[in-house]
Amino acid sequence: MKLPVYLLLATLPALAATGEIDRAKAFGNPSAPLTIELFSDFQCPACRQLHMQELPLIMRDFVNTGKAYLVYKEFPLPMHSHSREAAALACASARVGKYEQVADVLFQTQPSWEASGKVFETVASVLTPAEQKKVQTLSKDPGVLSEVERDMQEGNQERVNQTPTMLIIRNGRKYPIGGSLNYDLLRRFFDDLISKQ
Amino acid sequence: MTSSPSNKILTVLVWLARLALGGIFIYAAWTKLRDPWLLFAMSIDGYKVLPQWAVEVVARTLPWFELALGLILVTGRLPKISSVAVSALLAVFFTLMVRAYVRGDTIACGCFGPGEQISALTLLRDGSLLVGALFLAAMAFRPKKARFISAADSAKLPDFEAAPHRAE
Secondary structure, three states: HHHHHHHHHHHHHHHHHHHHHHHHHEEOOOOEEEEEEEEEOOOOOOHHHHHHHHHHHHHHHOOOOEEEEEEEEEOOOOOOOOOOHHHHHHHHHHOOHOOOHHHHHHHHOOHHHHOOOOOHHHHEEEEOOHHHHHHHHOOOOOHHHHHHHHHHHHHHHHHOOOOOOEEEEOOEEEEEEEEEOOOOHHHHHHHHHOOOO | OOOOHHHHHHHHHHHHHHHHHHHHHHHHHHHHHOOOOHHHHHHHOOOOOOOOOHHHHHHHHHHHHHHHHHHHHHHOOOOHHHHHHHHHHHHHHHHHHHOOOOOEEHHEEEOOOOOOOOHHHHHHHHHHHHHHHHHHHHOOOOOHHHHHHOHHHHHHOOOOOOOOOOOO
16 A cells, blocks of 8 residues: 555656646646647757747737647757757756747747857847856756657657647647648638637 | 460559559548648648649548549549549659759648658659559550550460450
């Protein structure tokens, strides 16, 4: 009888940490009819386009209205030399509550840090000095690195083979959408899914 | 009926190509029809070759056309029409995929449902299907005599159509 209780107690911190991390990289109402898992790479130009063009519309029409729950997932591609570092820094920033700001600055200035390799300097531009220190330390923390790894494994399990890929989840069914998007079609697709019970 | 070993092989190859292509077309149709049509519309739109109204028409009709074509191929009916239709369709798909690949577009293939990016592997697969379809078309339009008898047989059987069951 005691063993299951000990096992449960032992796993509680890990479960709590996972939930905390997910919340820091998630937006909207967790019980919204749609869940959007966005597998993205900070160095990918198509991800930059999605982040700067379509994502604000998705936030406006679906996330902020309680129709969708958006969860960011890291999927750094091996062909991009600074992707992993950027993903780790973004995840570390999530732990100080700055994921959105860091994601914004990384995508907005992508061509610049991609050429210079100055990823941390870019991230630091939206953090306070105290946060910078914390994020720099956290970005090398095994917990943060394993979080990036976990997102990638999850993407591989879902057969994500390109970035960006949005995994739309409705009533347990998953619909992957990859590559460039036509927002009008996407909006109608979301509305169609939401209207179905 | 007289048939040389090479003709027997060709007959078997036609039969296999027909069943394989038919099965693949039925599967391709099913992967699109099981999901909302707007999902396939987004894949088509990724190629950036059609206006949105045409994208919607194609997304709603193409899976049904693929299903019909697959069933016709499997049943072996209308060999000329079906082989030309499947060749033309695959030629269009293949051309668009090569165009997107060469341009470096990171778009979904849309071949078998969502979530498959165009890659060298998808090009190889669809290119192989096109070769199979062209083979079927070539065999369907082959002169009737040549379809069943080799040159050696034809020397022995000058009028095959007139004596289809003649023993050697």
